[in-house]
Amino acid sequence: xxxxxxxxxxxxxxxxIAITVWLSITVIQWVNNPxxxxxxxxxxxxxxxxxxxxxxxxxxxxxxxxxxKRDYKxxxxxxxxxxxIYIGAILANIISLFLRKLLGFxxxxxxxxxxxxxxxxxxxxxxxxxIYSVGKNRIEVQVERENKLKAExxxxxxxxxxxxxxxxxxxxxxxLNTIRALIGSDDENARKIVTELSEYFRYSLSSEEKYTxxxxxxxxxxxxxxxxxxxxxxxxIAISINISDNSKDCLIPVFSIQTLVENAIKYGSKTxxxxxxxxxxxxxxxxxxxxxxxxxxxxxxxxxNSEYGTSKGINxxxxxxxxxxPNENTFNLYEKDNYVIAHIFLKNCMKK
Numbered sequence: 001x002x003x004x005x006x007x008x009x010x011x012x013x014x015x016x017i018a019i020t021v022w023l024s025i026t027v028i029q030w031v032n033n034p035x036x037x038x039x040x041x042x043x044x045x046x047x048x049x050x051x052x053x054x055x056x057x058x059x060x061x062x063x064x065x066x067x068x069k070r071d072y073k074x075x076x077x078x079x080x081x082x083x084x085i086y087i088g089a090i091l092a093n094i095i096s097l098f099l100r101k102l103l104g105f106x107x108x109x110x111x112x113x114x115x116x117x118x119x120x121x122x123x124x125x126x127x128x129x130x131i132y133s134v135g136k137n138r139i140e141v142q143v144e145r146e147n148k149l150k151a152e153x154x155x156x157x158x159x160x161x162x163x164x165x166x167x168x169x170x171x172x173x174x175x176l177n178t179i180r181a182l183i184g185s186d187d188e189n190a191r192k193i194v195t196e197l198s199e200y201f202r203y204s205l206s207s208e209e210k211y212t213x214x215x216x217x218x219x220x221x222x223x224x225x226x227x228x229x230x231x232x233x234x235x236x237i238a239i240s241i242n243i244s245d246n247s248k249d250c251l252i253p254v255f256s257i258q259t260l261v262e263n264a265i266k267y268g269s270k271t272x273x274x275x276x277x278x279x280x281x282x283x284x285x286x287x288x289x290x291x292x293x294x295x296x297x298x299x300x301x302x303x304x305n306s307e308y309g310t311s312k313g314i315n316x317x318x319x320x321x322x323x324x325x326p327n328e329n330t331f332n333l334y335e336k337d338n339y340v341i342a343h344i345f346l347k348n349c350m351k352k
Contacts, residue, residue, distance in 0.1 A: 006066045007136055011059055014132035018058075019051045022124040046105060053095035054121060057088045058128035065129075085129070089122035090115065172197075178232050189231045200224040212324060214352050215282055215289075216248035218257045222280070225258060229265055237265070237276045247284035250349035253320035257282075257291065259313045260342045264295035268340065272297035277339075284349075291344040299335050325349075 030043035061084070093114070097107040108117075175197055182190035203221040219241070226239055261280065268276050272295070279294040314333065321329045321344065328347040335341070 006063065007132075007139060010135045010139065011062055011132055014062075014128050014135060015055055015058060018124055018127035018131050019054055022054075022127065023047050023051055026120075042105075046100065049099045049103065049105070050092070050096040050121065051124075052099060053092040054124045054128070056095060057092040057121075058125045061085070061088050061125065062129060062132055085126055086118070086122055088125050089120075090118040092121040092125065093118040096121070174232065175228050178228070182231075193228050193231055196224045196227040200228075210254050212251040212350075213254045214248060215243065215250050215252055215257070215291075218252060218254070219243055219248075219280070219282070222258055222261050225261065226278075233265075233269070233276065236269075236274060237278065239278045239280075241280045242282070243280075244283045247282045247289050247349075249351045250284065250289050250346065251324070251352060252291075252344075252346070253317070253324055256317055256320065256344070257293065259317050260293040260344075263313060264293050264340065264342070267300035268295035268297040270297070271300055271340075288345055288347040289349045291346075293342040294339050296339055298338070299333070299340055321346075 027040070027043045027047050030047070031037050031040055065081075097110070100107040175193055179190050179193050182193070200221055203217070203224070223241070226241075230237060230239065257280070261278070264278055265276065268278065275296070277296040279292070281290075281292040281294070283290050314331075318331050321331060325346055325348075330343075330345045332343045333340070334343075
């Protein structure tokens with residue numbers, strides 16, 4: 001069962017508003033009594049004493065009602081509530097009579113009209129409870145909305161992290177196999193691969209808790225990756241990288257360009273001629289940021305895959321782009337003039 005929360009500050013606010021309104025109206029009515037006005041002093045003192053009684057009873061009733069976990073939407077419970085408030089009005093009347101006697105302001109005698117006179121306290125007590133309930137409801141709606149947004153944000157982060165960790169660096173196994181093949185025959189390149197691999201995984205580990213990196217950071221990691229591939233493929237690969245200065249600080253999902261470059265080499269090597277040509281071009285303009293990954297060859301198809309190799313990495317990237325730039329990104333993969341082109345456009349790119 002959900003625990004009921006009490007808002008003491010809201011109780012005070014409700015009491016101040018309700019009793020100020022009640023006190024002002026009743027004092028003015030008494031002063032303007034056509035049968036004879038006692039002036040302002042007596043009405044103000046007497047109504048203030050009664051206000052103290054109302055403060056005591058209304059505050060106590062709210063605390064009691066909040067402790068009793070009931071569904072006040074039930075008609076029988078509502079009827080009981082109305083009755084209890086009237087009992088509270090009688091109690092407030094008794095307290096006010098006691099205080100008036102204590103302070104030397106002769107209270108009226110308790111007679112047959114006492115229970116009717118107690119209705120004089122009923123309205124302000126009810127008004128305090130209503131104002132408190134309305135205020136509390138607004139607070140709880142706001143808290144619920146904030147908790148919902150917080151839960152959605154946590155779910156979004158969890159989904160983002162799930163997508164981020166789906167990025168699978170298959171090239172690690174190829175790199176290790178290349179190192180093993182080079183040891184003894186080309187130790188210099190073997191050491192170079194180890195160095196580039198170390199730098200690459202330094203980037204991977206440093207961005208482990210990140211959702212985004214700058215294009216400049218991502219490209220530096222891609223360069224480490226490509227240095228390893230150049231040693232693997234030797235003269236069978238030609239690489240060109242062009243990054244404009246006004247695009248380097250733009251934030252992108254971590255391993256986004258890396259995913260496209262990895263696909264370009266993996267599937268381009270299977271469909272291009274003897275030489276695999278790879279172009280990475282990132283430019284910024286007033287309209288946004290354009291990222292092009294272009295490789296010679298054709299869109300790879302097989303009996304198991306109808307898209308550019310496995311679509312898992314591409315769909316992963318699309319989802320992460322949509323998380324970071326909802327409705328402000330486009331992704332296209334197409335073939336033109338014996339080249340496969342992956343194009344990302346980011347509108348209003350965020351800066352670090």
